[in-house]
Amino acid sequence: MKPEAGADVLVVGAGIIGAACAHELARRGLRVQVLDDGHGGATAAGMGHLVAMDDNPAELALSHYSIGLWRQLREHLPEACAYRNCGTLWLAANPDEMDLARAKQHNLAVHGVAGELLDGATLAALEPMLRPNLGGALKIPGDGILYAPATARWLLAENALISHRNARVRHLASDRLELDDGRTLRAQQVLLASGLGARELLPELPLRAKKGHLLITDRYPQRVSHQLVELGYAASAHANHGTSLAFNVQPRPTGQLLIGSSRQFDTLEPQVETAVLAPMLRRAVEYLPELAQLNGIRAWTGFRAATPDGLPILGEHPQQPGLWLAVGHEGLGVTTAPGSARLLVDLMLGERPAIDPQPYQPGRFPGLQRSPA
Numbered sequence: 431m432k433p434e435a436g437a438d439v440l441v442v443g444a445g446i447i448g449a450a451c452a453h454e455l456a457r458r459g460l461r462v463q464v465l466d467d468g469h470g471g472a473t474a475a476g477m478g479h480l481v482a483m484d485d486n487p488a489e490l491a492l493s494h495y496s497i498g499l500w501r502q503l504r505e506h507l508p509e510a511c512a513y514r515n516c517g518t519l520w521l522a523a524n525p526d527e528m529d530l531a532r533a534k535q536h537n538l539a540v541h542g543v544a545g546e547l548l549d550g551a552t553l554a555a556l557e558p559m560l561r562p563n564l565g566g567a568l569k570i571p572g573d574g575i576l577y578a579p580a581t582a583r584w585l586l587a588e589n590a591l592i593s594h595r596n597a598r599v600r601h602l603a604s605d606r607l608e609l610d611d612g613r614t615l616r617a618q619q620v621l622l623a624s625g626l627g628a629r630e631l632l633p634e635l636p637l638r639a640k641k642g643h644l645l646i647t648d649r650y651p652q653r654v655s656h657q658l659v660e661l662g663y664a665a666s667a668h669a670n671h672g673t674s675l676a677f678n679v680q681p682r683p684t685g686q687l688l689i690g691s692s693r694q695f696d697t698l699e700p701q702v703e704t705a706v707l708a709p710m711l712r713r714a715v716e717y718l719p720e721l722a723q724l725n726g727i728r729a730w731t732g733f734r735a736a737t738p739d740g741l742p743i744l745g746e747h748p749q750q751p752g753l754w755l756a757v758g759h760e761g762l763g764v765t766t767a768p769g770s771a772r773l774l775v776d777l778m779l780g781e782r783p784a785i786d787p788q789p790y791q792p793g794r795f796p797g798l799q800r801s802p803a
């Protein structure tokens with residue numbers, strides 16, 4: 431049954447972040463109305479790798495917390511969400527890169543994420559499609575994958591306290607929204623989770639687009655069983671200018687291989703660019719030579735919403751009480767959706783979050799600081 435009228439919270443955006451927030455609000459007994467313009471954003475375009483990232487302690491705290499929450503949800507997720515606990519292999523291109531693997535293992539272990547170092551021979555036996563003579567790998571067995579668009583839909587449909595309307599929001603304030611057709615909706619609280627689109631509603635948000643390319647192959651008998659990522663991925667993910675590439679391949683439950691990854695700043699052009707796609711695929715073939723024999727059936731692009739420090743913005747708008755922000759999840763929003771949602775809803779309800787909310791609070795950016803009294 432859907433709520434009759436009114437809602438306690440209006441959520442803008444039905445991507446994985448808005449859906450996870452709505453799901454968490456409803457789980458805590460609040461009536462939620464979700465508004466989405468139907469254009470689709472990063473959730474429809476991403477890779478869905480659930481990965482403990484350790485470039486800084488706050489990123490690791492949120493990703494580790496979230497992966498644990500996905501694991502708790504796992505038994506409820508329908509098969510359409512395609513959750514798999516396949517683990518990640520962080521690949522060392524040569525023996526020297528095993529130093530990076532050891533450092534990463536240590537860093538993750540300090541925060542409770544288990545990892546296992548594999549030598550070159552063990553890696554070759556585990557993933558025979560990889561080129562021979564790699565230096566080895568760090569295996570993170572707790573990582574996984576899921577199909578984010580289906581998971582967002584499931585999160586919205588799963589609780590009768592959530593209603594979902596197709597509508598574009600053109601203006602918002604603490605307790606009200608104005609829709610494109612001129613109607614106004616009110617609630618005690620408003621939660622903004624509209625990804626990159628949030629910039630149009632709140633120009634003070636420090637969000638920048640980072641374009642990414644992906645390509646998926648045809649279906650083949652399964653020959654890759656872990657998400658495969660080069661250890662140099664972090665450097666690519668955290669570059670803050672230009673174009674960067676890294677080898678990142680995901681085995682889909684369908685037998686397809688999903689190939690990434692690229693990052694580009696300062697473009698909003700959705701076209702697939704051969705100048706980016708071709709070197710991305712060449713890099714993939716360097717690690718998985720047999721890829722060159724497989725058919726790629728579709729390539730596409732998407733835009734991540736990046737903040738200057740790479741962490742999402744989670745908390746109440748310092749100048750607009752009642753307006754809550756859940757934006758800026760860059761290339762990790764599928765992973766961090768449940769942790770972001772739980773942390774934000776804890777703050778909304780005046781409860782103490784399980785992880786420190788300070789690193790994600792909006793007021794760390796100049797345009798979002800409290801105005802002087």
Ligand SMILES: Cc1cc2nc3c(=O)[nH]c(=O)nc-3n(C[C@H](O)[C@H](O)[C@H](O)COP(=O)(O)OP(=O)(O)OC[C@H]3O[C@@H](n4cnc5c(N)ncnc54)[C@H](O)[C@@H]3O)c2cc1C
Binds near residue numbers: 449470480578627760
């Ligand atoms: C190529 C690529 C690969 C990625 N790979 C991974 C990965 O492997 N692992 C991972 O964890 N993350 C990955 N990500 C990142 C992840 O996809 C995003 O962080 C996440 O999907 C962000 O979700 P969101 O809900 O904040 O935004 P979005 O998915 O963009 O959703 C925002 C929604 O708001 C709607 N909207 C916008 N403006 C309005 C408005 N004015 N009124 C109403 N509705 C509006 C949009 O239509 C959209 O539906 C990847 C992203 C890309 C692009």
